[in-house]
Amino acid sequence: MTVGLTHYLALAAALFLVGMAGVLIRRNSLIVFMSIEIMLSAANIVFAAYSRLHGDLAGHVFVLMVFAVAAAEAAIGLAILVEIHRRRRSVNVDDLNTLME
Amino acid sequence: MNGPTPVTLGAELPVLAPYLVLAVGGLAVMLVDAFSGGRRRDHLSLLTLLVLLGAAAAQGAAPAEPRGATLLGGMLAADRFSRFFNLLTVTIAMLTTVYATSMFERDGRYRADFYPLTLFAALGMMLLAAATDLLSLFLAVETMSLAVYVLVAGERGSLRSSEAGFKYLILGAFASAFLLMGLALLYGQAGATDYASVHRAVQAAPDGGILLPLACGLVLVALGFKVAMVPFHMWTPDVYDGAPAYVTGLMATGVKAAAFAALLRVVWLLPPIAEAWFPLLAVLTVLTMTYGNLVALSQNGLKRMLAYSSIAHAGYLLLGVLAVLNTGRDSATAVQAAAVRDAAGGAILFYLVVYALMNLGAFGVVACLSRSRREEADAIDGYAGLSRRRPFVAATLAVFMFSLAGIPPTAGFVGKFYIFDAVVKAGLVPLAVWGVINSLLSAYYYLRVIVVMYMKPAEGEVHDGHSWEAAFTCGVLALLVLLLGVVPGSFYALAAHTYRQMIF
Numbered sequence: 001m002t003v004g005l006t007h008y009l010a011l012a013a014a015l016f017l018v019g020m021a022g023v024l025i026r027r028n029s030l031i032v033f034m035s036i037e038i039m040l041s042a043a044n045i046v047f048a049a050y051s052r053l054h055g056d057l058a059g060h061v062f063v064l065m066v067f068a069v070a071a072a073e074a075a076i077g078l079a080i081l082v083e084i085h086r087r088r089r090s091v092n093v094d095d096l097n098t099l100m101e
Numbered sequence: 102m103n104g105p106t107p108v109t110l111g112a113e114l115p116v117l118a119p120y121l122v123l124a125v126g127g128l129a130v131m132l133v134d135a136f137s138g139g140r141r142r143d144h145l146s147l148l149t150l151l152v153l154l155g156a157a158a159a160q161g162a163a164p165a166e167p168r169g170a171t172l173l174g175g176m177l178a179a180d181r182f183s184r185f186f187n188l189l190t191v192t193i194a195m196l197t198t199v200y201a202t203s204m205f206e207r208d209g210r211y212r213a214d215f216y217p218l219t220l221f222a223a224l225g226m227m228l229l230a231a232a233t234d235l236l237s238l239f240l241a242v243e244t245m246s247l248a249v250y251v252l253v254a255g256e257r258g259s260l261r262s263s264e265a266g267f268k269y270l271i272l273g274a275f276a277s278a279f280l281l282m283g284l285a286l287l288y289g290q291a292g293a294t295d296y297a298s299v300h301r302a303v304q305a306a307p308d309g310g311i312l313l314p315l316a317c318g319l320v321l322v323a324l325g326f327k328v329a330m331v332p333f334h335m336w337t338p339d340v341y342d343g344a345p346a347y348v349t350g351l352m353a354t355g356v357k358a359a360a361f362a363a364l365l366r367v368v369w370l371l372p373p374i375a376e377a378w379f380p381l382l383a384v385l386t387v388l389t390m391t392y393g394n395l396v397a398l399s400q401n402g403l404k405r406m407l408a409y410s411s412i413a414h415a416g417y418l419l420l421g422v423l424a425v426l427n428t429g430r431d432s433a434t435a436v437q438a439a440a441v442r443d444a445a446g447g448a449i450l451f452y453l454v455v456y457a458l459m460n461l462g463a464f465g466v467v468a469c470l471s472r473s474r475r476e477e478a479d480a481i482d483g484y485a486g487l488s489r490r491r492p493f494v495a496a497t498l499a500v501f502m503f504s505l506a507g508i509p510p511t512a513g514f515v516g517k518f519y520i521f522d523a524v525v526k527a528g529l530v531p532l533a534v535w536g537v538i539n540s541l542l543s544a545y546y547y548l549r550v551i552v553v554m555y556m557k558p559a560e561g562e563v564h565d566g567h568s569w570e571a572a573f574t575c576g577v578l579a580l581l582v583l584l585l586g587v588v589p590g591s592f593y594a595l596a597a598h599t600y601r602q603m604i605f
Contacts, residue, residue: 012285
């Protein structure tokens with residue numbers, strides 16, 4: 001059996017859904033972050049697979065850019081999380097209720 | 102990205118100048134801050150304003166490009182549309198800087214990270230409005246969003262601000278993942294990342310499988326999140342409420358305008374696919390308007406009320422987008438369809454400008470009346486008796502509220518009129534009627550603020566902050582709102598002309 005485009009797309013779809021479920025279900029902020037990274041990786045697989053299919057490098061460039069953006073996002077997210085943890089002693093998303101009315 | 106476009110960076114430099122000025126200026130402001138001691142930071146605000154003025158001047162001096170010109174090998178459009186949004190963004194960033202500085206001065210505590218971040222956020226907005234490539238679209242969204250996340254969360258020692266920033270970041274990153282997946286699938290179908298290739302691929306295979314509609318839907322979800330479309334609006338009230346007032350103004354106007362600019366280009370790109378999503382999009386638009394207005398009715402905080410009102414206004418703007426989408430179907434001739442599309446596009450641009458003016462005005466009044474950054478002028482009851490204590494500020498806020506409610510002779514009325522008119526011309530009469538009903542409904546909560554200001558005696562905690570810069574700016578904005586309400590014609594013509602020349 002050769003591994004074709006469909007396999008890559010199926011893998012990406014599975015990863016994307018796992019990540020999405022993680023964001024929606026898990027209550028620990030760090031795990032939510034990780035789940036978002038999984039979703040981004042799913043998109044990266046699609047880019048890489050199509051890049052190969054089309055013999056076009058633009059997809060690879062896109063993947064590299066996504067790495068950079070994901071790193072920046074994680075840096076900001078963790079910084080905010082540290083600030084919240086200092087005052088709240090918790091990283092549970094259900095405890096973020098100062099703004100609820 | 103993959104075309105045989107020759108690299109002529111030297112020739113492009115003058116057109117790229119506004120973006121470069123902001124990028125380099127942001128870095129310069131950061132460096133200056135690092136090397137300046139002491140607590141005062143007014144020189145940073147002056148420098149930021151100079152950078153923004155420089156960007157506006159560079160935009161004014163940029164040579165008019167021939168129609169269809171793109172920059173950096175197809176990454177950015179150099180058209181009237183991007184020029185329009187560049188000037189709008191620079192104006193919004195300048196007003197935000199003035200408000201923020203006035204708040205910092207009252208407090209005696211400066212927030213130095215605000216200045217470079219505002220410049221970077223403005224850069225992201227400008228790039229977003231000009232993006233004509235999937236890659237530049239993604240990078241622009243992220244440049245803007247990352248800066249705004251930090252702006253929202255960066256109020257030191259305020260848990261509300263951190264929490265708002267965190268919520269915005271998590272949901273924003275979630276939306277980014279959808280956007281990225283959509284872009285990846287579009288790239289897969291087109292084999293290239295520039296809009297022109299994507300457009301060709303979409304036209305060639307209007308019903309080629311499930312992947313194209315899926316990709317289109319994912320991109321619409323992500324942009325819907327940025328403009329706060331129901332059901333992707335959940336973050337809006339908390340984030341607008343928790344963020345400092347000066348940042349909320351930037352988010353409600355700048356981010357929304359840039360996201361709608363991107364949406365207008367993307368929608369123009371995908372007509373056959375968007376057709377499949379049209380009924381769903383129409384339902385969501387109706388829900389967006391209705392939800393925003395219904396929940397705003399029961400709010401006691403001005404910031405939260407404006408947050409829900411911004412959801413409702415996103416609904417009115419989405420009505421315009423629906424009109425753009427619907428023109429291909431009913432109109433008898435292509436010429437007629439183009440005329441309706443231009444009218445709708447022009448109405449959206451006009452409304453975005455008007456919305457920016459009146460909303461920044463309202464947030465400016467909040468900034469002006471706040472005693473300090475901890476005690477923002479948020480509770481609507483605190484506005485009681487304002488007409489006695491501060492007649493000028495009360496009058497400007499009344500103008501903004503009338504305009505938000507869409508009552509003549511303000512610009513808000515004219516803007517809504519153009520949108521509903523375009524919607525009717527596009528053959529969507531029921532939607533237009535529903536929009537008018539919503540707009541009547543919204544008058545209740547906007548006018549309530551005016552009633553409190555003019556008819557209730559002051560008692561208990563009232564807002565009595567003072568800032569002449571903010572008050573002066575609000576006065577100018579109120580004048581502009583009235584001016585655009587009385588003589589809108591030429592500006593609307595400009596907006597429609599701008600939309601007509603949009604390239605992708």
